[in-house]
Amino acid sequence: MAFSPQESRRYARHLVLKGFGGSGQQALKAARVLVVGAGGLGSPAIAYLAGAGVGTLGIVDNDTVSLSNLQRQVIHRTDAVGAGKAESAAAFASALNPHVQVVVHDIRVDAANAADIISAYDLVLDGTDNLATRRIVATACEAAGIPLVSGAVSMFDGQVTVFAPHLTRADGTPAPRFADLYPPEADDADLPSCEATGILGPLVGVIGSMMAMEAVKLIAGIGEPLIGRIAVYDGKTGRVSEIGF
Template identity: 65%
Template sequence: MPLSPEETRRYARHLVLKGMGGAGQQRLKSARIAVIGAGGLGSPAIAYLAAAGVGRLGIVDADTVSLSNLQRQIVHATAAIGRNKADNAGAFAAALNPHVALDLHPRAITRDNARDLLGPYQMVLDGTDNLSTRRLVAAAAAALRLPLVSGAVSMFSGQVTVFAPHLGGPGHDAIFPPGASDAALPSCEANGILGPVTGVIGSLMAMEAVKLATGIGTPLIGRLLVYDGRESRFSELDY
């Protein structure tokens, strides 16, 4: 479907961008992307994907907005406290860009429903905060042959990568082996998180999704990009 005159004006900076242009914007308009978690990482990812003109955006989150979320979860406002995060993030995305079709799933992703939830999409972004959920999302994405953009944050740092075993990349357990547990990992609730760190990593997740959807650049398959906010440094690890 061609871009409407309003879309042409809305995406003007993409359309003149060498390497993106009309063809890239059309690919974004055709893209179907699921975001698991509408919290610290999901918030900036959802905002930038909606703004970029992704055609269909699925948002999955069973949680409700709380006051302590607002320091970093930028799609939620004070008036949304107590509201489901998927529904509220969807309202934000709809207000930002009415051209994006939204599938809102205000429930938890589980082993029983993961493949049904993710099946309609072309890729998945995982912004959840526990290994059990991350593993089931990764397993479902791998079974469906969907690229999985994965981000994580703690305190002053974060990381992002792309798991795509169907494209020859390493699987999820290359970074998070079966023996790893949440007890061995730092939690935001116990150790804290500087709000802008989630913005950096969530935005990088959106960037990887845009690259995968449009074919621009080289995705982070088999590479872990690590951000140190205190030292203002990025480093990269092959795995």
Template identity: 60%
Template structure:
């Protein structure tokens, strides 16, 4: 479905509209799109910022946390004065200040096995910025069942990675094909325990937003069956292919 752009929107998205392979048609697809973002933290922040700026018509964000001072080193949609404010409310204020044309759904809940299917179902695309493996696996299951594309990302220390899952398509890999074994807690320490360099979240979150825009507009080749990793220390990108294991 395509939605007509207003005159103000045409001016706002002028650099998209003159861009080959996006144009007015691609911008209309962005306006009609409904994207769910899991988490309003380090990865969710740049995704929220760039999808709102890009003119995605409906953005849902699910997160049950509140803003704390230690978040502000990397979670750029929140401000110092937002301490103890629900992250989804702070993110909504940011997104609507940036682009009043965005319909923002603030979902102040923790996604779990009981509510996840209902939260995911109304959306066309999910971008996962959660910070733990169990949630990532759960989100992947819900997206597979609902036949919704999933842009998954993760960060730690100086590194990050992302990929796209569309396992409902023939021969496309599942989350379990990339992660066949559940890691132990020691293998994936939290950022509170190990630390994280703030700009890493911008790199991976920005790339997640890029994949989301590609999927919505049909431009380019999404990272399906490919894991893109970034080593921030050495400034190196690497790509690993993975496939479906029946």
């Protein structure tokens, strides 16, 4: 899969990057990545994955852009208020990098359609804001053997982890499942909502970018993905801690 002269110039900083180089960029170009949610976390993830040169980028969201989104959902413009988020995000990604094939799924993910949507991709990023949808996405990814990068934010804090229960850890045991972190009894009613408690805009940029970083690591086979580990970012102190599970 050769790069055009334009692609070679566009990805020049990747191509000269030791430990990544041409093979890493080829892996990105061949990858099919789905981002579920084109909001706060999806915005930076979509931007960096498109910029990095992911070959096919799917975007799922049936919500519309509202004025209150723009404080943190930076891929949407003021003139997109009222437009579908998936279409708005796709327009941003295509304008940023015309070499990326963007697939729009203007639909809400549910138990009936999740498997069909997800099965067309190699990797999924979930930036949705409710446990019900997260659980559906995780179940479909686990059944299909597809890695899932999961991010979450609240007020000044955020976290990122990777679920890949189809893989085994160094000791031979399966990697943790979504249910190991979020048991069935966990409910959205127990969690604070962004509307009720607020959220600092740059926080989603930090966590969404970390999600994109995990995605690139998984695609290119570099580094140590956050499988069985949660990176927790405290926005007030700037500290990142790690929790194993």
